[in-house]
Amino acid sequence: xxxxxxxxxxxxxxxxxxxxxxxxxxxxxxxxxxxxxxxxxxxxxxxxxxxxxxxxxxxxxxxxxxxxxxxxxxxxxxxxxxxxxxxxxxxxxxxxxxxxxxxxxxxxxxxx
Numbered sequence: 001x002x003x004x005x006x007x008x009x010x011x012x013x014x015x016x017x018x019x020x021x022x023x024x025x026x027x028x029x030x031x032x033x034x035x036x037x038x039x040x041x042x043x044x045x046x047x048x049x050x051x052x053x054x055x056x057x058x059x060x061x062x063x064x065x066x067x068x069x070x071x072x073x074x075x076x077x078x079x080x081x082x083x084x085x086x087x088x089x090x091x092x093x094x095x096x097x098x099x100x101x102x103x104x105x106x107x108x109x110x111x112x
Contacts, residue, residue: 010087012060013080021045022053026062026076033075036065 057063062080
């Protein structure tokens with residue numbers, strides 16, 4: 001029986017961004033909001049394919065969409081970036097502490 005941990009919010013973001021098309025969508029949206037149709041044209045893929053990729057990006061809060069009339073507009077959702085920022089800060093603290101301990105060990109007398 002597997003005791004695997006459920007993926008964290010950061011894990012879900014890394015999994016989502018492991019796909020080249022989703023990274024391209026995110027990069028396009030970082031230039032400003034765009035419609036699903038505009039994304040489909042830029043990527044030369046179907047509206048259905050874009051919608052599927054957007055569902056993944058929305059599920060980990062990297063992208064948000066809203067419908068205005070008949071047009072669905074997409075934009076970057078800053079909440080996902082906050083999750084990544086917190087993950088990076090946590091791991092930086094962890095590795096800084098580990099490297100400080102290693103440095104202290106190497107500075108001890110008799111360690112060479």
